[in-house]
Amino acid sequence: MADATFEPKIIAFLCNWCSYRAADLAGTSRIKYPPNLRMIRVMCSGRVDPTFVLKAFALGADGVMIAGCHPGECHYLEQNYKTMRRFAMLRHTLRKLGLEEGRVRLQWASAAEGAQLARAIRDMTEEVRALGPLNWPAQWSEEDGSIETAIQRLEEEHAQAMEVAA
Amino acid sequence: MTEPNGKGVLALYWAASCGGCEIAVLGIDDKILKVAEAFDIVFWPCAVDGKVHDIEKMPDKSIDLCLFNGAIRTSEQEYMARLLRAKSKALVAFGSCAHEGCIPALANMNSREQVFQTAYHDTPSTDNPFGIRPQTETEVPEGTLYLPLFYDTVKTLGQTVQVDYYLPGCPPEADRIWEALVAILENKLPPPGSVSGATTTVCDDCPRTRTEKKIKEFKRTWQIIPDPDICLLEQGLLCCGIATRAGCGALCPQVGSPCIGCYGPNAGVADFGARMMTALASVIDSNDPEEIDRIITEGIPDPVGSFYRFSLANSLLRRKALSNHRLVAEAVPEGG
Numbered sequence: 001m002a003d004a005t006f007e008p009k010i011i012a013f014l015c016n017w018c019s020y021r022a023a024d025l026a027g028t029s030r031i032k033y034p035p036n037l038r039m040i041r042v043m044c045s046g047r048v049d050p051t052f053v054l055k056a057f058a059l060g061a062d063g064v065m066i067a068g069c070h071p072g073e074c075h076y077l078e079q080n081y082k083t084m085r086r087f088a089m090l091r092h093t094l095r096k097l098g099l100e101e102g103r104v105r106l107q108w109a110s111a112a113e114g115a116q117l118a119r120a121i122r123d124m125t126e127e128v129r130a131l132g133p134l135n136w137p138a139q140w141s142e143e144d145g146s147i148e149t150a151i152q153r154l155e156e157e158h159a160q161a162m163e164v165a166a
Numbered sequence: 167m168t169e170p171n172g173k174g175v176l177a178l179y180w181a182a183s184c185g186g187c188e189i190a191v192l193g194i195d196d197k198i199l200k201v202a203e204a205f206d207i208v209f210w211p212c213a214v215d216g217k218v219h220d221i222e223k224m225p226d227k228s229i230d231l232c233l234f235n236g237a238i239r240t241s242e243q244e245y246m247a248r249l250l251r252a253k254s255k256a257l258v259a260f261g262s263c264a265h266e267g268c269i270p271a272l273a274n275m276n277s278r279e280q281v282f283q284t285a286y287h288d289t290p291s292t293d294n295p296f297g298i299r300p301q302t303e304t305e306v307p308e309g310t311l312y313l314p315l316f317y318d319t320v321k322t323l324g325q326t327v328q329v330d331y332y333l334p335g336c337p338p339e340a341d342r343i344w345e346a347l348v349a350i351l352e353n354k355l356p357p358p359g360s361v362s363g364a365t366t367t368v369c370d371d372c373p374r375t376r377t378e379k380k381i382k383e384f385k386r387t388w389q390i391i392p393d394p395d396i397c398l399l400e401q402g403l404l405c406c407g408i409a410t411r412a413g414c415g416a417l418c419p420q421v422g423s424p425c426i427g428c429y430g431p432n433a434g435v436a437d438f439g440a441r442m443m444t445a446l447a448s449v450i451d452s453n454d455p456e457e458i459d460r461i462i463t464e465g466i467p468d469p470v471g472s473f474y475r476f477s478l479a480n481s482l483l484r485r486k487a488l489s490n491h492r493l494v495a496e497a498v499p500e501g502g
Binding site (some may be wrong): 089093098 | 219314
């Protein structure tokens with residue numbers, strides 16, 4: 001599956017207080033990391049509804065990262081514990097739906113951990129690159145034209161039946 | 167088209183469904199006579215001898231109201247959905263299958279190939295020595311015979327054609343059906359595309375006492391005899407009332423059985439399962455990753471069946487990954 005030209009699209013939800021600042025720090029520290037992440041700033045990792053993750057996959061993302069403050073350091077006291085539980089629930093469900101585990105990642109990164117976040121981004125990008133494109137919408141699009149052919153055939157059959165009746 | 171006798175024109179149809187929705191229409195009891203007073207029923211395969219070609223001959227938009235139950239899994243059902251869409255002024259996705267896919271859409275956990283393998287080969291009662299499978303085309307001396315195409319992925323009615331109103335439930339409760347019919351008869355229709363019924367959750371109708379939900383363990387229904395007065399979720403039963411649209415009157419929790427979510431997601435919720443995941447994550451009483459994993463994997467062995475029992479086709483991901491699309495090894499066996 002590994003394709004040298006494949007550039008994974010990864011959506012990342014970063015919390016305002018730690019992880020987004022870690023990404024800022026990585027930038028101001030001139031730490032290189034791959035440009036495959038589309039970062040979305042949220043006020044807290046606890047804001048990340050599993051709907052966001054599912055929607056990202058449904059719209060064609062290859063991977064989703066959720067990043068927040070370390071457990072015990074949440075700006076909103078303990079919302080990242082909620083994230084931890086929610087993520088476990090989401091990962092358990094996605095596994096059953098046949099998504100590889102490497103496509104979702106929960107990353108703790110404090111505002112001081114620019115280097116760690118950059119490393120996590122590199123790791124995840126390579127992991128998703130190795131997994132290959134997900135292209136989830138193709139799962140349900142039966143696009144080979146067979147449906148239209150089958151429906152057209154029904155119309156023809158019905159038209160013929162009507163001719164006989166008349 | 168209103169008939170010369172001043173009546174409206176009504177059609178009912180079923181696609182991939184169990185037939186329960188047809189019975190549910192009769193659940194309005196003697197009020198069905200009022201329906202017959204107000205409407206000429208032109209098509210209802212379960213009860214009335216109307217033919218498809220009669221519908222085909224009707225001008226477009228000549229049916230005032232079409233109640234369509236069932237999901238779409240074959241080309242024949244898609245053809246009927248398109249036909250009735252073209253002929254109807256108001257098309258109602260009636261019941262959970264048309265609304266969200268319901269039980270037929272759990273087939274989206276398998277491919278067409280797997281469904282055929284089970285149905286035509288693996289089941290112990292199957293006697294198929296020549297390995298015959300349904301073909302879309304079969305050549306016989308008299309010519310070519312056709313069968314409808316069976317889809318890999320079950321769709322909802324709304325994913326197939328434009329739907330005007332949704333009437334949720336498996337099946338919809340008689341009172342909700344009657345309310346919807348009255349709304350149509352009195353021309354007090356909600357905005358197109360809306361889901362008929364309440365916007366609150368089953369919890370709002372449930373008489374059980376709720377306090378702070380904190381649970382260490384999910385339990386299966388056979389493991390406990392639930393207390394009659396306390397919230398079932400607080401007792402560890404995986405009750406979907408928190409995410410499910412009200413409308414049933416909380417029938418199941420009132421008799422000690424957890425809500426399984428047949429009324430679909432509450433207003434404003436895109437993905438029923440995501441809402442359940444969020445809600446349950448708040449209820450688990452642990453901050454230790456290993457313990458959380460244990461509570462979840464042991465307590466919810468079949469998360470798709472628990473969270474998407476009625477809504478897999480209408481969920482954001484719609485199905486399990488097709489094995490011929492990308493081969494995925496299942497580490498954990500299904501069910502439990």
